[in-house]
Amino acid sequence: MSGTGTHQLSISINGRHENFDVEPRSTLAELLREQAGLTGTKIGCEQGSCGACTILFDGEQVRSCLMFAVQAADSEVWTIEGLASPPPENQTSPTPLAGLPELAEAFKRNHALQCGFCTPGMLIAGTLIGEACGGAINEERVKEGLSGNICRCTGYQGIVQSVVEVFELKTSNPAGEKPQ
């Protein structure tokens, strides 16, 4: 399509500033997946109901299918690619959600993923809940916090268990040392 009607915007994605030309009706999920090539953010419904497209947007959990790309101008966005992998050398700002890689390890231990389609959203939502709960984490709070994320495969048990396990450990032992 012609450039008329597209908007230019700049977004910081996974710690790097990038410029995009976007159609007014493009969603942020489309921008991330199609223009930025970050396909780790999944589309399960485009209706705001499944949580597969969850990203970190200016520090908050956001469903990227519900947000227009133009609304993301000058924001700071983190996707699973940036959050789960060790930072590249040229990354300018520190990676948020420091607990996420550890939660990913717990997912693996607890068989908290099968097809993995819900997993990026679950990891981001799960880490935010874990961090928000602080010392007061328990299964009920995690289940409630994950009530916007659908998993069709696992039955959730391993997911909930992983969040509780990782963030219980973190708060009881902030230095992250393994208990004896």
Next chain:
Amino acid sequence: MTGSNETFKEVLRFEDDALLNGSRRFIDDLEPRGTLHIAMARSPVAHARLASIDIAKSSSMPGVHTVLTGEDISRHSTPTPIGWEHIADQRRTESLAMATSTVRYVGHIVAAVVAETRAIAEDAVDAIEIDYDLLPAVMDVDAARETNAPILHSSWPDNVLATDQQTSGDGRSALKSAHTIVDLELDIGRAFGCPLETRGVIADWGLQNQAGSQRSGSVGRLIVDLNSQSPNRVREVLSQVLGVSVSDLLVRVPAIGGGFGAKANYYGEEIITCIASKVCGRPVKYIEDRSESFVATSHARDAKMSVSIGADGDGSIVAFRSDVVGTLGGEVSSVGMGPIWVSTRAGTGSYQIPNADITTTGVMTNRTPFGSFRGWGSPIANFAIERAIDALADRLSIDPIDLRLKNMVRPEQMPFQNGLGWRLDSGDYPEALRRTLKSVTQAGWFDEVTDATSNGRFVGIGLVNFIEATGVGNSRKMGRLPMEQGGFDEAVVRMDSTGTVQVFTGQTGMGQGIETTLAQVCATALGANVNDVRVVFGDTDSCPYTGYGTGGCRTAPVAASSVMLASQDLQGQVLEMAASLLNLDEAELTISNSAVSGPTGEKVTFADIGTAAYRKLNRLPDHHSPTLQARYVWDPVDRTIGYGSIAVMVEVCADTGLVSVLRYHAVDDCGYVINPAIVDGQVMGGFVQVLGSTLMEELRYDEDGNPLTTTFRDYLVPLAGDVPEMTVEHMETLPPDVPSGSKGVGEAGTMAAMSAIAQAVEHALPGGYGWIRSIPLSPELLLHHIDAATP
């Protein structure tokens, strides 16, 4: 085959790392350069004649490449064959992938637009002008079978796709003489697999790649990427309807975001997308959107059953009858009425019942086509027999567990012919029930119920049994049915020059962990370290032929058997070379952890052997031929039947009638457990899916055939807060005819969920057993029951 594989039992999944960091590619993550996008125009009405289609405005919109109608589809393809056309006199629709003159459900494809972007294609879909001459919608099986009912397929005399009947002993006539007879009318709602990833396909039918196809006059090789559970089946169907040789078609499967049977069926969108690519000369991509998925992905379950059970006064069951009527859709899906028909084989479940008579009938209605969903028809069959036994227990005032124990097939009767065509091959069914009871008793479930009841809460426990037919075969037996489908599985195992092993399988991974389990099986049989084994699937050029695909729980009994036998063959080749390299006799060698050792510490690694086999042949005597590769085709002797018992604890809210499941425990016997975490994950995940369709999920229509459930806000799938604490316990009876020693388990969790929850709700409430007759459970019904039963 137990033994050294215990070493690998607890191995973590090889699939996980790339899924956890978002790097694994699913279908919508792929897009070849120059890809166009296709959007489907779907009928907004349930039943109508297509009076006219005007595509002029749509075709002339900027960015639109072509608009396809039924006429184009009929020029480029032949009617879609039905894979499960296995019942004598099963009728045919001869329908194409797109409606040509009549639409038969909301969502039926009437046209398709190919455009530069999906957004343009969707806009252009809205610009197509279609006139429909409305016909009366036939929405349920009773209306569809009335004498003057509108006929959906005009060449048929009525709306019945097929009827099948199976009897044993004296059939239903044995009921008459029974001491006690109980009759039940049961009704199961419509649900579907609903994977979190919707369906998608990319077809690239250009002039590329293949000189051969030019010779045969076609436009070039057709490459199809899609998220199907059965790539070889798709390849054959596309070959047939598009008139391309199988070899001129390459089907590839990327990571799949859940299948649950919904992706085992093949669909019209796949055919239409291929034709679109042919017409446009560019790759074309179709991604189903969520709303479409509720009308376009196969629906399932939906059946009415009229059931009778007869017993002696002491509770010995003498006869069982079930008339099952399945609510099919407006067109026939790739599995025909297979899921309904299963009741004729599975009907008597875990029990020995000398006389049975089961009839199944598939009736067309103006709903979305009916197809596969995890469990196929077995959860329905389970509901019929388990409900009947509960109602009988109530009538005879016998404890439901005692009544079950009295009538279950006993271990000494194995293998047991159930009289309906299935051989229950192995296991100790009553022990599974006793163990379940013991485990939940020890875990304090009954004390918890007593406490809760004394506090005025409605809490109860349900305990039921199931069987699960897995690994369907044998290919020759299947071939004698009027269907073209085998049940064998081919595996190729190859060691490379670095000693790394690739297992090529025709199975498909969709979350169930085959890249891990098949690697475990190969490593064990070969003597490799499991980390040195890679599993390759989902490419019909490089991977072997497995016609059936991944469905009906085939990986553990069938694919694992072929992988194991091929790996043993490869082990023989490796040992032979090792003997030559070490100058020792083969009998002196041991093989483990990717190395071969002699009696006094002599050793060659798989890497040494691989180097010799590919790059330094001079190290080997002349009689060795280069390379290391083995192939095996395993054709199952018969199905192998998994089984088990489950217990659930539920609470019914006295104010709302809503049911929560508080606890779940399963005792499952799927033979040898290759990877406990993966097996438990299958059992629990399957249970939660059917917990959904028992308590909250239902695909509903209004009387005109408009779907009422088209988003996750109307079709409620279980969320984290809806699931109970779940535990799984195993028995491991090795089936006699399965080399891998394993039975399938992917559907086990689905089998008994409806039955167990229904029984638990009855246990929680006053009024005895057997009165719950319909699924999903209606809170209104439960409130009404509570009102009527409490003074």
